[in-house]
Amino acid sequence: MIFDILLLSLAVIFIGGGLVLVKQLFKLAFFVQSFGSLLLTIVGIFVVASREDSGAQFTDKFHPQFGIDPLSGLFLIVLGIVAIPVLVFSGSYLDSDSKRDRVIACLSAAFIIILAGTVCARDPITLLGGWELMTIIPASIILIAHGNDKSVRRSGFIYVAITHIGGVGTWIAVILLAKYGVMGGGTHLHEGSPIQIAIVLSSLIGMGTKAGLMPMHVWLPRAHPAAPAPVSALMSGVMINIPIYLLIRVLVYWCRPLPVWVGIVVLTLGAVSAVGGVVYALFERQLKKLLALSSIENMGIITLGLGASLALTAHGKNDWAAIALAAALLHIINHSIFKSLLFLSAGTFEKTAKQLHIDRLSGLVHSLPVVGVSFFIGVMAISGLPPLNGFISEWLTIQSLIHVSTYGNFADGTIGAISLVAMAATVTLALFCFTKVIGLVLLGKEQFPRKKESSDSLLMGISTLFLALLCIILGLIPALYFGRLMQIAPWSSNKVSLLVLNLPGTGSLSPLCLGAILISGTFVLFLLRSNRSAKAAPTWLCGQKLTSKLYWSGSGFTKPARMILEPIIRPTRKITRVEELGITQSIEYEGEVPHLIESKLYSPISTWFMKVATIIRRVQSGSLGSYAAYLIGLIFVLLIAFRLGIL
Amino acid sequence: MHFTSITAGLVQLFGGLVASMLIPGFIQSLKAKLQGRVGPGSLQPYRDLRRLWNKSTVSVSNSTLTYRIAPSVVATSMGLAVLVVPVSSLGPNWGVGHDAFVLGGVLALSRLALVLAAWDTRNGFSLMAASRDLTISIFTETAMLISLSVAALVAGSTDMQVMISRISLFHVWSSPAPSLALAAFSLVVIAETGHQPVDNPDTHLELTMIHEGMTLEYAGRDLAMLQWSGGVKHWIMLVMLSEIFLPHFQNAYLQLLCLPLTVIAICIILAIVESTIVKMRLLNVPRFLGLGTILAFMGILALKVPS
C-alpha cells in the first residue's frame, strides 16, 4: 500500500516532468511535481514512523526491485522536503519561454525520480544504474544550461570524470556485496575478512568521492556552482547525501561487525573534509562555490558522526553508536534543508545582481527582504548556532566524538580527540566564513534598487521562507523525532525523552527552552532598549565619509586567518605597482588561495597520465611494417610467456 | 539537599547577573594600585552602567535591524550562559541543563551578533576587530572545547555539574590530565575575557584593540548591555576555571564558599599578569592558544595511554 503511494508519487512527478515541456502548463507542471514530492515526503515519514518495510527486500539477483525501509524512508523525506521548495522556486526561476529552461526543468524532474529510485533500489543493478544516472543527469543539466562556456564544460567533464573514476569503488563494492550474498542478507562477513576489507575500502573510495569527501572532492566545488540554482540545491541538498546513504547501508547494515580501524578511517576522512572544506570556503569569493565548499565541510561532519558510530559499535556501545548514527542522519536532514535554502537564495541573488562575487553584492536584504531574512536564518543554521537545527546536529556529533574518546582505546580515542579538535575548528571557521557572507551579501548599503514585487519573486520568497521555517522548527523540536532516527540503526537502543535531548553522559539539551529564553530575552531587552534613540548618524570613521571604496572586502576580512594558516594553505599574491617619476600611480593586488589537493595531487597525476598516453599513442605510427611486426612480436611474447609458464 | 540547590541557584543568579560586573571593576582597580595610580574603584562599572542606561541609543544610517538587535542578543545569550554554567555540583537545572557544549553554542551566538553588527555598520575599525576576534576565536574555541573535553573524559560526562563533582575527587589529580586542562583553560580565560597579553581592555587605540573595537558604534543602553555582557563573560570564565579546572572541595557548600575566594585570587593573578606582561603581536596569539590546545590534547592522550 505505502509502496503503491511511492509509485504514485513518482508517477505524479513523472507526469509533471512531462508537462513542463509544454509552455502553457509550465507553472502548473511544477505544482504537480511539488505535489508528487509532498507525497514522497509523506511516504517517507510514514515509513520512518511506522518502521515497516514496504515493497521488495534487498536481493543479490540482477532483477530490478524496489522497496522502502526506514533508512530509505528517511532519505525520501530529505528528498521530498527539499524538492517541494526547489520545484516551487523553479517555477519562477526558470523561464517558460526558453526551450532550454523547459528541458532543464524536465531533466530535473528526472533527477528527482532517479534520486528516489536510487534510494529505493533493492538490487545491485538498479542501484548501480541509479548511481550512474545520478551523476549524468546533473552533468547534462549543467551542460545544457551553460555548455557554451568552455570552463563550464571543463567543470562538467571533471565532475563526470572524477566521480566516475571514484565510482569504480562503488561498482566493486556493490558487485562484491552481491557476489557474496551480503546484500540479500543471506550471509554475514567475518570481521576483518579480506572480502569485508575490500568492500569497505572500495565503498569508501567510491562513495566518498561522490559525497565530496577530501581528498576526492575536487569535482564538487566545480560542479555544484555551475548548475542552475534549483539544480544546485538538489545536488548539494540531496544528491551528495545518497552516497552517505549507501555508505550507511554498507558499513552499518551489511558489513557488520567491522574492525575498529574502519571507524578510524571514516573519522579521519570526516575530519579532513570538515576542516578542509570550511578552510577553502572561508577564502572563497564566489558565493555558490563557497556554498559548495561548505557542503564538503558538512559532508565531513556527517561522516564524523558515521565514523563515531562505527567506532562505538566496535566497542559494543550500541546506545551511543545509535545516537552517533542518528546525529549523522539528523545532520543530513539539516544540511539538506539549509544548504538548499542557501543555494536557492543564491539563485535569487544571482537573478537580482547578475553575479555572485561576494565582494560585489551588498545590501541585498533591502531589495530582497523575504529571501534575505531566510538566507540569514539559513546561514545561522549552517553556522551551528542555537536555537536552529544545525546546532542540534553539531552538538550531537560533538557528543558522539567525546564518547568515542571516552570508550575508545588509544588509537580510536586519540582519533576521536583529533576529530573533536577538527570539529571545534570547523564550527568556528564556519562562523567566520558565514558572518563574512552575511556581512558582504545581505548587509551594508543597498546597491541594487528594489524592484516591484512580482509574483515570481513571491514564489521564490515562499520557497526560501518555507525552508527557513523548517530550520527553526527542526531546531526547536529535535527530540520529537530523534528517537525515530536512533531506531533506524539496525540494533536496538533506548529511546530519549520527549522535548529534551536527555542523553546519557551529557548535560542534556533542551532546544525549546533554549529557544524560548533566547527569543523572549532578546525581545524584552530589545523593547527596553528602544525607548529612546538618537537620530541616525553616519558610521563613525574618524570623520571620514564611508564610501564603497572604504568597504571591507571578504579577503580583507579573512586576512588574519589567511596569514596564520599560511604555512598550510600557501596563499599566493601578486602586487603590481605602476610608478611614474618615482610616484606610485596605481597598485594592483591579486591574491589567491590555491586548492592544494588539486594543484599538488591531481594535476601532476593527470599530466603524467597524459604523457603516458602520448607515448602509448605512438603505437599507431602509421607504418604498415611496424604493424606487421606487432603480430610477430605478439606471437613471440605469448609463446615465451607460455614457455616460462606464465600462461 | 533542596536547600543546597536553592542556595546554589541564588549564588548562580546573583553572581552571574548582578555581581559579575565587580570582576572587571576589581581587576581595573587592582591594576591601578599595582601601577601606582589611584584609579577607579571596583564599583565603577556599575556607575558606568547607570550612566549609560539613561542615555539615548544611536542608530547608524543604512544599518538594519541586525545592528539594533545585536546588544540584546549578546546580553540574552550571556544571561543564558549564566544559567548553563553551574556554580557547584548541586544546583537547579533551570530547564537548560548544564552541558558544556551548549555553552559553546551560546557564546558563538553572542559572537555572531557582534560581528554582524560590525558588518552592518561597515565600520572599518569594528570590522578589523571582528576579523581579529574571529581569527583568535578559532583557537580559543578549540582550546576551550578540548580542555572541556578533558574534563568530560575525566568526569565521564559533559554535564558540568558532574564534572564539578568528579574532578573534586582527589584521585583524579593523580593523572596529569586535569592539570594540563587547567593550564589550557587558563590561557582560554585570558583570551576570552580579553586581557593581556591577548587583548588590552584599557585601550581605545583602534589598531590594538579587539573586543572594544566591536562596541565602537554603540552608545546608551546598547553599550550598557554590551558592557554588562563583558562582565558576565568574566564571571562565566572564572567560575568555570575555579569550579571545574582548579582543585576544589567535594561538598557543595564548601564549593560555594570558596568560589568568591578563588575568583578574587584569579582576579589578582590576572591583574598582575596584565601589569607585567606586554601585549603580544596579533599573529602570535594563535601560537599562544595553540599551546593551550596542545596541552589539553596531551591531557586526552594522558587519559588514553594504555597503562
Add this chain to the structure above:
Amino acid sequence: MNGFVIWLMILLGLAEVMVKRRTVAVGLVTAQALILVGFAISEANSIDRLIIAGALALRAFGLAFLYIYLIRRTHEVTPVIASIGPLSRAGIAISLSLALIWLFGSTTLVTPDTSKAVLVLVVFGVVTVITRRATLLQVLGIVLIENGLALSALVIPGGSSLFIEIGVTLDLILMSLVASAFHFRIFSEFGTANAGALRSLRD
C-alpha cells in the same frame, strides 16, 4: 616428402625476402607454387588430389600473369627501396625463423622437416610484409605465406580437402584482384606504389 624439395622451397623463400626486383620476386613465388604443383601431382593418389594440384597450378599461373600485368602497368620512375638492406632482411628472417622453431619445440606436423619449413615460409612471408615497401611485394609476402600453408595442406594426415583447397585458391585470387585494384589506385593517386607513402593515418 624429400628434403631437397623442402630446402628448395625455403631457399626460394629466402630469395624472395632478399630480392630487389618485383619481376624476379613474382618469378620466385611462381616457382615455389610450381614445385608445390609438382609435389602434389607426384603424391596424387586420387582424382581429388589431381584436382587440388590443378587448382594450385591455376593459382600459380593466374597470379603470375596478374602480377606481371600489374608490373607492366605500373612502372615506377624510381624503384621503391626497402627500408632495410637485403642481407639484413635475410638475417632478420633467418633469426626469427630459428627463434620461432625453437619456441615451437616439438609441435610439429607429420614430419618435423615439413612443419619447420612451413613455419619458416610463414615467417619469411611476414618478414617480407614488415620490411618491404612496394605494395606488390607485400602482397607477394602473403602469397609466400599461402605457399607455405599449401605445403602443409599437402602433407596433412587424413588428406586435404578438395573443397577447401579450391576455396583457398579462389580466396587468394580474389584477394590478389582486390589488392591489384588497390595497387592501381594507389599508384595513380600517390604516383608510386609505395606502402611507405601510406602514413597519413596515425595518431
Add this chain to the structure above:
Amino acid sequence: MTDVRSIEILAAATVGCPILCALLICFLSEQKILIFSKIAGIGTGCFGILLSSLLILDRRLQFDNKWIILDYRSAITIAVISIIGALSVGASFQYMKTQKDSIVGEHRRIRAYYIGIFLFWAITFAVPMAANIGFAWLLIEATTAMSALLVGFSGKKRALEAGWKYLILTSMGLGVALLGISLLASKIPVLGLNGMTWSAMHDFSGSHQEAMIIYIIIASGLATKIGWAPVHNWLPDAHSEAPPPVSGMLSAALLPTVLIVAWRFEIGFGAIIGRQSAQRIFILFGILSIAIAIPFLWQSLPWKRMLAYSSLENMGILALGIGFGNPIAIAGVVIHILGHAIAKSYGFYTSTPLFRHEPNAYRHTASGIARSSPALGVAMGTALGTLAAIPPSPLFISEVFIVFGGIESGHAVAAVIAVLLLALVFLGISHSLIELLAGKSFAHRVNVRFTRIEYLSFFFVVIALLGLTVVAFWLPSSHFIKALV
C-alpha cells in the same frame, strides 16, 4: 511444421538471398538498383531474423553436421548480421547520393558498391554457420577481400591507405591463423581437413603443450581480424575511412562474427588444454585491448575514428566476458554484442548527416552539434551515450554482468582492472560526448533537418536498445545462456 530440413533451406536462403541480389544488381539499371537494394535488404534481413529467431525459440531445430552448424552462437550472430546488414544497406542509399567518385570510377560506382555490399553480407552470414574449421577460415578470408574493397571504396587517398593496410594485415593475420589450423589438423589425424569440424577438436591427439602453442597461434591470427590489441592497428583506419554503412557493418557485424569463431576455438581448446588456460588468453587480449584504446580515446578524434577505437574497446570487453566464461558473463557478452552492434552501427550511420552538416568532420573533431542541429546531436549523443554505457543503455547492464561474472568466476583481479580501465575509457568518451554536444560550434554550420526515415530509424534504435535492456534482466537465468556456457 518447421523441421531441421526446412531450417537448412532457410539457412541456405539467408546466405543465398544476398548473393542472388548481387547477381540481379549486375543486370539492373542504376536507378532501379537504388530502389531494389532497399527491398532486397529488408528481405534478406527478414530471412536472417526468421532463421535466428527460430533457432533461439526452438532448440530442437539446431543442428551440427559436417559443414553447417546452427546453434545459439550462430543464431545471435545471424541476428546481428541481418539487422546490421539491413540497416547498412538502407543507410547506403543516403550515402550513395552524396558520394561521387569511387575506387572503380564514377559510372560503375553504384553497381559495384551494391554488389560488394551484398556479397560481403552473404559471406558474413555464412561465417557463423560454417561447421568446418577450414571452411570458416575461408569465409573469413573472403570477407577480408570483399570488405577491403568496400573500405577503399571512396578511392580517396586515406581510404586507399586504410583499405590497403586492412587487406594486408588481416590477410597476414589470417595466414598465421591458417598455420595454426593446419597444425591443428595434423593433430587430428584421422579426419583430414574435410572432417575437421568444431566438434572434431575433441579428437585432438597431441600433447598439452602442442595444443597450447597451436591455440596461441590461432588466437593471435584471429586477433588480427577481430581487432584485438596489439594487432588492432588496421581497425581505426579501416573503420574510420570506410563509407559509413560499411563501417557499420565492419564494426557491428563482422567483428563479432569473427569473435564468435574465436569463441568456438576457445571452447574447443578449452576441452583440450583446460578451460582456465583457454580463457586466460581471452582475458589477456581483453584487458590489453581496453587498455590500448584508452589513450586514443583520450584525445579529440574525428567522429568515426573515435567510434573505431571504441570498437577496439568493445571487442576487449567481449573478450573479457568470454574469458570469464560463466553464465552471467556470457549473458553480458550476448547483450553486449547486440547492444554494441545497434549503437555502434547507428553511430556510424549518423556520420552521413554529420558530413552533410559539417563536411570537415571527416578529418576534424565534431563539436557543438546539439546546439547547431539538435536532432543530429540527440542522435549522435544517443549512440555515443549508449556506447559509454550510461544507463539505461544495455551496455551498462552487460558491463555489470561481465564484471560480476569475472568476480564470480574467480578472476577478481582481472575484473577489478577491467572496471578501472572502463572508467578510464569513460573519461575519454565522456569528454568527446561533452564537446560533441555542447562544445564550441562553428557559425557557418547549418541546421541539418532529419528526414522522416532518419527519425524513424532513430526511434527504432532507441526502442531496440531499451528493449534489449529489458530483455537483459532475465537473460542470465535463461536456458539460452546455459547452453552457451
